[in-house]
Amino acid sequence: MDINLQAHFQAAVSVDNVIFGFDTNGLNVLLIYRGAEPFRDHWALPGDLIDLKTDTPDSAAVKVLRNLTGLEEIYIDQIRTFGRLDRHPYGRVFTVAYFALIKTQDYSVEASSWAEQAEWFPINELPDLPFDHNEIFNYAKELLKMKIRKQPIGFELLPKNFTLTELQRLYEAILEKEFDVRNFRKKILSMDFISDTGLKQNSVMHRPAKLYKYNARKYTKLMTGGYDFDL
Amino acid sequence: MDINLQAHFQAAVSVDNVIFGFDTNGLNVLLIYRGAEPFRDHWALPGDLIDLKTDTPDSAAVKVLRNLTGLEEIYIDQIRTFGRLDRHPYGRVFTVAYFALIKTQDYSVEASSWAEQAEWFPINELPDLPFDHNEIFNYAKELLKMKIRKQPIGFELLPKNFTLTELQRLYEAILEKEFDVRNFRKKILSMDFISDTGLKQNSVMHRPAKLYKYNARKYTKLMTGGYDFDL
């Protein structure tokens, strides 16, 4: 390899995940408390350098997520790459950002080796983040808003069976606006890819709501027919 | 820097641009004929390794575009990063893909130092491309379809003054479907961010069409008021 070429092969590439979860408090993001330099003792987005011998950005992002949550099948997608010259104190590190959506009730988050703690933060109460993680988070939030109006990804944040009210709260939390109950239900049901499970809530001290589930097969059928999901 | 860390700082990062142009033949992409290894004598997307000392992905993408077109103010946006392990024969090279929209009539394309030729190819008649450039191109095409329905970027591909028929042909070429003349005009004009220049075509052997121009100020005003561009 000539000298000219060699000067180019001195970068590192990392992944950083913006992991969204939803509960009764609203929309949350998973942060880790860094146990190592740089930015030891700071809350940050979970991320790691990519192992150049074995990983692609996609596989590295999945690994970070699995280490932190133990989950295998999660919704994850690339956001974009951030590469400011001074974004990392150790050298030229480009980072490929990802966003992931998980069902918080399906498992518990465990801080892994490289993180002393892992904790959910409501999206409006984040601490100041190191590197360019504030920028990454803001970008991810906008992307989530955009995507949820165009693709049926909201279900990734809810339990398998959910009520229409829960679904509405989710959309309201993400889009930061309120919907009329009747119109919301009309629209969602007219899209025809969620189905009634026949089950109901129990042990609630009010009229129990019907439980629905997302029907990916119906959605796929609609999409291949040129349907336009929109909310 | 410890040995463990050093193993990570051995990657290179490049940019690759998918540059779209529009003319009477339809939608085109700019390819270069590579004058250097690897893949010498192959048509490929214009791209280059990022200079780690001076450039971010964004600035590198702008440079590639400027070298090829001489243009300064062009629409350019990041697509995503591709990082398959074997995508580059010289080592681990991640590439950040960009897409750009240019007014083909505003200037002429000049092959630069690292490219023996530069030529427009209709998007349905591309040669087979090296690296993962086929994948990048296909991704860019889908993204363009998506974006043009949501943002007023189509104007970047047309001359400053354009006719409504030209605008319609552009949308039809990108979205690969036809629109009704009356409904298309109604919708575009109701959006109210293109304005009549008072000028007309001349020297055409038929009724001359009125020339319109895109009014970015009006669009911005609408957007900040929460308007939803959609076609």
Next chain:
DNA sequence: TGAATTATTGTATTTTTTACAATATACTTG
């Protein structure tokens, strides 16, 4: 002057969106 060619425009119908409030069902408490 008329033939050729593309530009421009309106209306009726259907579909979608919006605004708006009363009734139903379960649990809890006295």
Next chain:
DNA sequence: CAAGTATATTGTAAAAAATACAATAATTCA
């Protein structure tokens, strides 16, 4: 077990948007 509490569920009328459809207008050229 009756009344109270809390949330779930449903319909309709009006407005707005999308769609389907074809005749007339303006210029150049022969």
